[in-house]
Amino acid sequence: MIDQHTTDEKYNFEMLQQHTALQGQRLIVPQNLHLMAVSENVLMENLEIFDFLIDEDAQVMERVKLVSLPTSKNWMFGPGDIEELIFMLSDSPGVICRPSHVRQMFASRACRKSVMIGTALSTSEIKKLVVHMGEIEQPWNCPHGRPTMRHLANLNFISQD
Template sequence: DEAAAAELGRFIHKEDFAAMRVVGQFNLGFIIARLGADLFIVDQHASDEKYNYEELQRTMKIDPQRLIRPLQLDLTAHEELLASEHLDILKKNGFDVSIDPTAPPTQRTKLLSVPHSGGGEPFGKKDFEELLHKLGEDTGETVRCSRVSALIASKACRKSVMIGKALDAGQMRRILLHMGMMDQPWNCPHGRPTMRHLVDL
């Protein structure tokens, strides 16, 4: 699937989606689109899911769940600095922390709340540490710990166009336009390809 995505990335550019013409819907699950002499088949659920996923990754703030008592974190000095520099991203992921600059180094940070798990396994220290590790590698606004990303993927899936739903031309056109707005339009959050090249006419 990665090879197919790489091949599509060489073959078609994101701005090409706006130039695609909708041919029709196949089997209530796929959009047939034409670009010049090339026909493509687009998975309506996978492509809509990926668009919703990227939008939620950028915008969704996870509800925090307050801990009964603050949890002392044993962080390195570097991790404490990361936490203090990215309080907004931590909060967006559902983690609230307090930082006491008068406390001894490595003992300055306490966890006040964790992401609301929605009835699943509670979030904890390991999830927070994973997020800090990712922040050390990437300071982008969409940095998420893996379990928060999984929650977002589940939400994106539920709100997306499903296989079996009949779409009119306008709805199919909107899905194609959205593909051109994505950072990575070639695969859904679960790794399934969003589209394939069918044939040269």
Template sequence: MHMDTIRKNGFALEEDLYAPLGQRFKLRAVPFSKNITFGVVDLKEMISILAYSQGECSMIGSYRMDTADSVCPPRVRSMLASRACRSSVTIGVSLFRIEMQKIIKHLADLKSPWNCPHGRPTMRHLVDLTTVDGRSDSEDEGL
């Protein structure tokens, strides 16, 4: 049922309908990235996610366009999240207005823009202090 998703994740399975149950599929190829090779454990995790969550799990949902096809092994998500965070804008980096607008636009495309995949906040709430204590700028000048 999910062979397309499995194939899109780089796993190649060969099916033998005449083999005993539990041995009908042979793993012929696994995905890799740089020095990380994914294997049987990753494939089994992905199959569990697909089988038990029916597309509604934490692996899906970061982007509005995520679907059941967006499911991948948790180790892949972790690797991609780590790479994304390393190349992201960090606190203290000066940006031009156009760069800020681009970031806001991209955040608007997320279902959950409040933090990065590792849980760090992606935005801060700003408050005008004059609205908090009821003072106006003219009152502050006299201090």
């Protein structure tokens, strides 16, 4: 049995992650981040993610300044998200990283935009949900952890005839 809400939510979550671009809210005065040397280097190697001003001649912990805060509609991200992102980038270089605040934003938007539980669906809408499940990488649970499918039979008891 497929949960129509969690299935649609997972698909919407994956699509939002792939297609949503964060905008930058320019700061009047660039903000010092006071990062350790290792963190500064990680950021300097991944400048395309946020808008930073780099002063190569400044002292360590003073070289990186935040020029704009990433935003998306009514969600704003700040230095705490940058610290989490730096940790994720240093832990998994070359992997697309999403800080928990960004993931939470996508999960919230996906949930609100998905088919609600109990909504009657046409055959074509049901087929669309099942096809979408086959198009995403991890269709097993929604971003909040609820399963998208429930097995009504124990597969160990079904014969192989």
